[in-house]
Amino acid sequence: MTPDPLLTGLAALAVDAPDGLLDRIAARWVSVPSPIGELHVACTDQGVAYVHAGAGFAEAFRERFGRPLVPAARPLAGLLPALRTGRSSGVPLDLRGLSPFQRDVLEAVRTIPRGEVRPYAWVAARIGRPGAVRAVGAALGRNPVPLLVPCHRVTRSDGVVGDHVFGPAAKERLLLAEGADLARVRELAAARVFYLGSDTTGVVCFPTCHNARRITPRHRHGFRTLAQARAAGYRPCRTCRPGQSLTG
Template identity: 35%
Template sequence: MFYTNYDSPVGKLLLAATERGLAGVYFENHRHFKGSDGWVRDDGNAILADVKQQLQEYFAGSRRRFELPLDISSGTPFQQQVWQALLDIPFGATASYGELARRIGKPAAVRAVGAANGRNPVSIIVPCHRVIAGSGALTGYAGGLVNKQALLELEAGDRLI
């Protein structure tokens, strides 16, 4: 695993990639970060350079969709299914946990979908911040609810930078 850091408008992010693609975008104090033991710092990594560029464009309001190779192989098959479904939630839109469970054909798995959503290792790029409670309330975010709110506001047209 290769990594670098990125100072974003929502705080310092740790970006991680394998040779196959982007494998992690972690906030400081990320709830489910397992650590970087054995990782190699590579500030010149081509994938990570692309991630930084696209994140810069996203935060500036000029990018609505990321075009990056992803390596989400760290998840279980169910988690990967949920993470893939997150990619279908459009910029500026939200979906409930129940709606996401229905989209993957498992309408009774709302809690499991919530748990998988919370374990998404590729924050922002795989937009788990777009998933909210059925009531419309903001609930859990491994990067903190303040950051979830900021990302949703950015996508609603409010600029962070």
């Protein structure tokens, strides 16, 4: 007699089920240390989908993702090194469900090196939407993977650290923990200096750019605006790209 198609289909499902089916519908979570305390991290088969600090992790996850959540045996490979070094290129992220705009924002923010900061306006211009400054802030306010996408490295153009999905205090602690020289940024901002140039190279940088930090004091010049630096004959640094131009 002919096999029941329903039973055949179910049998096929049963064969496939043990291998990865759960990971395609559920997420696995771990708890990991960080400078702002214990974090909860949820991963799918695609990568890290959610990073949460403080209480209410499971509820927040379910409300946002609507997936089952099960404990993981161990952290995803690359997660702990990424959190330790502040370089997340080695850990996959699951950013499905985000808008193209938000993905663009997160991708740009991911390029900011540890210990350095860039303005919100820089991110906006970098993704080709120079007017979407506040929208960038809104997108980062919903960053599902803080620390791994280092939105704490995005600060206001006036030198103020600004707000963060985990709160301003957490933002500052994260920056100080990775060696960002906030005292220096504030000192410069108080003098209305937001760019530093070297008169030996003719290059102008954001103050936290590693190139700016190496300028000999005698050759260092501060600028309030990029236009003033340009007028003085400086060109934007190709590393930190002040002025956000795509080609420098």
